[in-house]
Amino acid sequence: MIIVIIGILAVVLEVVAFIWLMPLKAGSPYNLLGFLVMHGFASLCLAVFVSIALPRHLRRPAPAIITLLFGFSFFIPILGLL
Numbered sequence: 001m002i003i004v005i006i007g008i009l010a011v012v013l014e015v016v017a018f019i020w021l022m023p024l025k026a027g028s029p030y031n032l033l034g035f036l037v038m039h040g041f042a043s044l045c046l047a048v049f050v051s052i053a054l055p056r057h058l059r060r061p062a063p064a065i066i067t068l069l070f071g072f073s074f075f076i077p078i079l080g081l082l
Helices: 002-026 029-053 062-075
Strands: none
Touching (some): 029 062
């Protein structure tokens, strides 16, 4: 059940990050900083969600797998999970 909550939290945080970025046309750098923080939390939740969903033999070493998945989802937002 906690896995589902983490997955839903990742989606909600990503939507909040996108909404946070919308008024970027105003020229405030704090909007971009807020987006990056929210997107980072969403990417971390997504990395944990996907690492738990992996088969048992692919979960080791856990910190390296989570870091790899985080990097994919943070730096390649749309295609990172695929």
